[in-house]
Amino acid sequence: MPPANSTPTSASAPTSTTLPEHIKTGEEQRQADKTAPSTDGVSPSAKEFAQPHLRLHLNDLPDEGTSIFLSSVSPSTLLPSAVSQVQKALYVHPDDVFHMPSTRSVTLIVRPMGGVAYTTGIDLDPEQHKEIHFSSDYIAGISPDRRSHEIEGVIVHELVHCYQYNGHGYAPGGLIEGIADWVRLGAGLAPPHWRKGDEVQGKWDAGYQHTAYFLQYLEERFGVGTVRRLNEGLRTSKYEEKPFWTGILGRPVEQLWEDYKGQQASDEGKDHKKGNES
Ligand SMILES: [Zn+2]
Known part of the structure:
Protein backbone atom coordinates (compact mmCIF):
# COMPACT_ATOMS: atom_id res chain seq x y z
CA MET A 1 0.00 0.00 0.00
CA PRO A 2 1.35 3.41 -0.83
CA PRO A 3 2.19 5.77 2.02
CA ALA A 4 -0.84 7.82 2.98
CA ASN A 5 0.71 11.21 2.52
CA SER A 6 3.82 13.16 1.75
CA THR A 7 5.05 13.38 5.30
CA PRO A 8 8.74 12.61 5.50
CA THR A 9 9.52 9.80 7.89
CA SER A 10 11.80 10.29 10.83
CA ALA A 11 14.52 8.67 8.78
CA SER A 12 14.27 11.54 6.35
CA ALA A 13 13.75 14.46 8.66
CA PRO A 14 13.39 17.81 6.94
CA THR A 15 16.22 20.24 7.07
CA SER A 16 16.40 23.02 9.58
CA THR A 17 19.03 24.90 7.67
CA THR A 18 19.61 28.47 8.77
CA LEU A 19 19.38 31.04 6.04
CA PRO A 20 21.32 34.00 7.36
CA GLU A 21 21.60 37.43 5.85
CA HIS A 22 24.48 37.73 3.47
CA ILE A 23 26.19 40.34 1.42
CA LYS A 24 24.72 40.60 -2.03
CA THR A 25 26.82 39.90 -5.08
CA GLY A 26 26.48 42.27 -8.02
CA GLU A 27 24.16 39.87 -9.77
CA GLU A 28 21.97 39.49 -6.71
CA GLN A 29 21.81 43.24 -6.23
CA ARG A 30 20.64 43.66 -9.81
CA GLN A 31 18.03 41.02 -9.15
CA ALA A 32 17.00 42.71 -5.91
CA ASP A 33 16.61 45.96 -7.85
CA LYS A 34 14.50 44.16 -10.40
CA THR A 35 12.22 42.74 -7.72
CA ALA A 36 12.05 45.88 -5.58
CA PRO A 37 8.61 47.27 -4.81
CA SER A 38 7.15 48.84 -7.87
CA THR A 39 6.93 52.58 -8.20
CA ASP A 40 5.70 52.55 -11.78
CA GLY A 41 2.29 51.08 -11.18
CA VAL A 42 3.39 47.59 -12.22
CA SER A 43 2.38 45.00 -9.65
CA PRO A 44 5.37 43.32 -7.97
CA SER A 45 3.82 39.97 -8.81
CA ALA A 46 4.46 40.73 -12.46
CA LYS A 47 8.21 40.82 -11.81
CA GLU A 48 10.33 37.72 -11.94
CA PHE A 49 12.73 36.47 -9.30
CA ALA A 50 16.11 34.95 -10.06
CA GLN A 51 15.89 31.25 -10.80
CA PRO A 52 18.45 29.00 -9.16
CA HIS A 53 20.55 26.64 -11.21
CA LEU A 54 18.30 23.57 -11.48
CA ARG A 55 19.70 20.07 -11.79
CA LEU A 56 18.24 16.59 -11.93
CA HIS A 57 19.91 13.35 -10.85
CA LEU A 58 18.29 10.02 -11.54
CA ASN A 59 20.28 7.56 -9.49
CA ASP A 60 18.79 4.36 -10.86
CA LEU A 61 17.37 4.56 -14.37
CA PRO A 62 15.93 1.04 -14.61
CA ASP A 63 14.11 1.58 -11.31
CA GLU A 64 10.31 1.45 -11.69
CA GLY A 65 9.67 4.69 -9.76
CA THR A 66 12.26 6.52 -11.85
CA SER A 67 10.56 5.63 -15.12
CA ILE A 68 7.17 6.51 -13.63
CA PHE A 69 8.64 9.88 -12.60
CA LEU A 70 9.86 10.49 -16.17
CA SER A 71 6.59 9.48 -17.79
CA SER A 72 4.42 11.46 -15.35
CA VAL A 73 6.06 14.87 -15.31
CA SER A 74 8.28 16.99 -17.49
CA PRO A 75 11.08 18.04 -15.12
CA SER A 76 12.46 20.77 -17.36
CA THR A 77 9.19 22.70 -17.16
CA LEU A 78 7.93 21.48 -13.80
CA LEU A 79 10.97 22.55 -11.77
CA PRO A 80 11.25 26.17 -12.99
CA SER A 81 7.52 26.69 -12.69
CA ALA A 82 7.40 25.18 -9.18
CA VAL A 83 10.34 27.39 -8.09
CA SER A 84 8.57 30.44 -9.42
CA GLN A 85 5.34 29.49 -7.65
CA VAL A 86 7.18 29.09 -4.34
CA GLN A 87 9.05 32.39 -4.74
CA LYS A 88 5.86 34.30 -5.45
CA ALA A 89 3.91 32.58 -2.68
CA LEU A 90 6.49 33.53 -0.06
CA TYR A 91 7.92 36.83 -1.24
CA VAL A 92 5.41 38.84 -3.26
CA HIS A 93 3.43 40.77 -0.68
CA PRO A 94 0.67 43.01 -2.04
CA ASP A 95 2.57 46.07 -0.76
CA ASP A 96 6.13 44.88 -0.88
CA VAL A 97 8.61 42.31 -2.11
CA PHE A 98 10.32 40.65 0.79
CA HIS A 99 13.95 39.68 0.97
CA MET A 100 14.40 36.22 -0.50
CA PRO A 101 17.28 33.86 0.30
CA SER A 102 19.74 33.75 -2.56
CA THR A 103 19.48 30.00 -3.14
CA ARG A 104 21.85 29.41 -6.04
CA SER A 105 21.16 25.83 -6.98
CA VAL A 106 18.62 23.12 -6.35
CA THR A 107 19.36 19.54 -7.32
CA LEU A 108 16.47 17.10 -7.44
CA ILE A 109 17.69 13.59 -6.74
CA VAL A 110 15.27 10.77 -7.50
CA ARG A 111 16.51 7.60 -5.86
CA PRO A 112 15.32 4.46 -4.09
CA MET A 113 14.99 5.21 -0.37
CA GLY A 114 12.53 5.01 2.51
CA GLY A 115 10.08 7.81 3.31
CA VAL A 116 8.86 10.35 0.79
CA ALA A 117 11.27 13.25 0.38
CA TYR A 118 13.55 15.59 2.27
CA THR A 119 15.62 18.68 1.59
CA THR A 120 19.15 19.30 2.69
CA GLY A 121 22.04 21.63 1.93
CA ILE A 122 25.25 20.34 0.37
CA ASP A 123 28.17 20.20 2.79
CA LEU A 124 30.28 22.71 0.93
CA ASP A 125 27.68 25.48 1.07
CA PRO A 126 24.42 24.35 2.71
CA GLU A 127 22.74 27.77 2.58
CA GLN A 128 23.09 28.36 -1.13
CA HIS A 129 23.07 24.89 -2.64
CA LYS A 130 20.15 22.61 -1.89
CA GLU A 131 19.36 19.00 -2.62
CA ILE A 132 15.87 17.55 -2.69
CA HIS A 133 15.92 13.79 -2.27
CA PHE A 134 12.73 12.21 -3.59
CA SER A 135 11.99 8.53 -3.12
CA SER A 136 11.42 6.56 -6.31
CA ASP A 137 9.92 3.81 -4.14
CA TYR A 138 7.29 6.28 -2.98
CA ILE A 139 6.67 7.43 -6.57
CA ALA A 140 6.14 3.82 -7.63
CA GLY A 141 3.40 3.51 -5.00
CA ILE A 142 1.31 6.54 -6.03
CA SER A 143 -1.96 5.57 -7.69
CA PRO A 144 -1.66 6.10 -11.47
CA ASP A 145 -4.34 8.80 -11.68
CA ARG A 146 -2.61 10.94 -9.04
CA ARG A 147 1.02 10.65 -10.13
CA SER A 148 1.72 14.04 -11.69
CA HIS A 149 -0.34 15.90 -9.07
CA GLU A 150 1.37 14.17 -6.15
CA ILE A 151 4.89 14.46 -7.61
CA GLU A 152 4.35 18.16 -8.20
CA GLY A 153 2.88 18.63 -4.72
CA VAL A 154 5.87 16.98 -3.04
CA ILE A 155 8.31 19.02 -5.13
CA VAL A 156 6.55 22.30 -4.27
CA HIS A 157 6.61 21.37 -0.56
CA GLU A 158 10.34 20.58 -0.66
CA LEU A 159 11.15 23.69 -2.69
CA VAL A 160 9.60 25.79 0.06
CA HIS A 161 12.33 24.40 2.35
CA CYS A 162 14.88 25.78 -0.14
CA TYR A 163 13.41 29.27 0.17
CA GLN A 164 11.87 29.77 3.60
CA TYR A 165 13.31 31.25 6.81
ZN1 LIG B 1 8.88 19.32 4.75
Missing part, protein backbone atom coordinates in the same frame (compact mmCIF):
# COMPACT_ATOMS: atom_id res chain seq x y z
CA ASN A 166 13.33 29.50 10.15
CA GLY A 167 13.61 32.14 12.88
CA HIS A 168 17.40 31.67 13.05
CA GLY A 169 16.89 27.98 13.70
CA TYR A 170 14.36 28.42 16.52
CA ALA A 171 11.01 28.15 14.71
CA PRO A 172 9.00 25.04 15.58
CA GLY A 173 9.31 22.32 12.96
CA GLY A 174 5.52 22.29 12.73
CA LEU A 175 5.46 25.92 11.59
CA ILE A 176 8.16 25.24 8.99
CA GLU A 177 6.25 22.21 7.66
CA GLY A 178 2.95 24.07 7.88
CA ILE A 179 4.27 26.91 5.71
CA ALA A 180 5.52 24.36 3.16
CA ASP A 181 2.10 22.74 2.99
CA TRP A 182 0.32 26.11 2.98
CA VAL A 183 2.18 26.88 -0.26
CA ARG A 184 1.27 23.44 -1.59
CA LEU A 185 -2.37 24.03 -0.64
CA GLY A 186 -2.38 27.43 -2.34
CA ALA A 187 -0.92 25.88 -5.48
CA GLY A 188 -3.96 23.61 -5.73
CA LEU A 189 -1.85 20.52 -5.02
CA ALA A 190 -3.42 19.25 -1.80
CA PRO A 191 -3.71 15.45 -1.77
CA PRO A 192 -7.26 14.11 -1.54
CA HIS A 193 -6.85 12.93 2.06
CA TRP A 194 -6.34 16.51 3.36
CA ARG A 195 -9.54 17.70 4.93
CA LYS A 196 -9.86 21.03 6.65
CA GLY A 197 -12.42 19.85 9.19
CA ASP A 198 -10.09 17.08 10.39
CA GLU A 199 -7.36 19.52 11.26
CA VAL A 200 -8.60 21.20 14.40
CA GLN A 201 -7.53 18.66 16.99
CA GLY A 202 -4.33 19.02 18.97
CA LYS A 203 -1.85 21.85 18.86
CA TRP A 204 -1.51 24.61 16.28
CA ASP A 205 2.04 23.50 15.40
CA ALA A 206 1.32 19.85 14.69
CA GLY A 207 2.66 20.66 11.23
CA TYR A 208 1.89 19.75 7.65
CA GLN A 209 -1.73 20.23 6.51
CA HIS A 210 -2.84 20.60 10.13
CA THR A 211 -0.90 23.87 10.43
CA ALA A 212 -1.38 24.71 6.72
CA TYR A 213 -5.15 25.09 7.15
CA PHE A 214 -4.57 27.23 10.25
CA LEU A 215 -2.26 29.47 8.21
CA GLN A 216 -4.90 29.64 5.49
CA TYR A 217 -7.38 30.83 8.13
CA LEU A 218 -4.90 33.53 9.29
CA GLU A 219 -4.43 34.63 5.68
CA GLU A 220 -8.20 35.00 5.29
CA ARG A 221 -8.61 36.79 8.62
CA PHE A 222 -5.63 39.16 8.50
CA GLY A 223 -5.38 39.57 4.75
CA VAL A 224 -3.38 38.34 1.79
CA GLY A 225 0.30 38.43 2.65
CA THR A 226 -0.06 37.32 6.27
CA VAL A 227 1.99 34.14 5.84
CA ARG A 228 4.60 36.14 3.94
CA ARG A 229 4.80 38.48 6.92
CA LEU A 230 5.28 35.49 9.21
CA ASN A 231 8.07 34.17 6.97
CA GLU A 232 9.64 37.63 6.94
CA GLY A 233 9.45 37.64 10.75
CA LEU A 234 11.31 34.33 10.73
CA ARG A 235 14.05 36.03 8.71
CA THR A 236 14.50 39.10 10.86
CA SER A 237 14.63 37.64 14.34
CA LYS A 238 15.19 34.59 16.43
CA TYR A 239 11.80 32.92 16.95
CA GLU A 240 10.26 33.35 20.38
CA GLU A 241 6.63 32.38 20.41
CA LYS A 242 4.99 35.23 22.29
CA PRO A 243 6.75 38.25 20.79
CA PHE A 244 6.65 36.67 17.34
CA TRP A 245 2.87 36.24 17.16
CA THR A 246 1.82 39.27 19.15
CA GLY A 247 4.31 41.43 17.23
CA ILE A 248 2.95 40.39 13.84
CA LEU A 249 -0.71 39.59 14.48
CA GLY A 250 -1.39 41.31 17.79
CA ARG A 251 -2.39 38.16 19.68
CA PRO A 252 -0.75 35.05 21.12
CA VAL A 253 -0.88 32.06 18.80
CA GLU A 254 -2.88 30.01 21.31
CA GLN A 255 -5.65 32.58 21.14
CA LEU A 256 -5.57 32.56 17.33
CA TRP A 257 -5.75 28.77 17.39
CA GLU A 258 -8.79 28.88 19.69
CA ASP A 259 -10.45 31.40 17.35
CA TYR A 260 -9.71 29.11 14.41
CA LYS A 261 -11.16 26.09 16.19
CA GLY A 262 -14.26 28.11 17.06
CA GLN A 263 -14.72 29.11 13.43
CA GLN A 264 -14.26 25.53 12.25
CA ALA A 265 -16.85 24.29 14.73
CA SER A 266 -19.38 26.89 13.61
CA ASP A 267 -18.70 26.15 9.91
CA GLU A 268 -19.21 22.49 10.57
CA GLY A 269 -22.50 23.23 12.34
CA LYS A 270 -23.64 25.20 9.30
CA ASP A 271 -22.65 22.38 6.92
CA HIS A 272 -24.48 19.92 9.08
CA LYS A 273 -27.61 22.05 9.08
CA LYS A 274 -27.42 22.52 5.33
CA GLY A 275 -27.14 18.75 4.95
CA ASN A 276 -30.23 18.19 7.06
CA GLU A 277 -32.26 20.71 5.10
CA SER A 278 -31.52 19.24 1.69
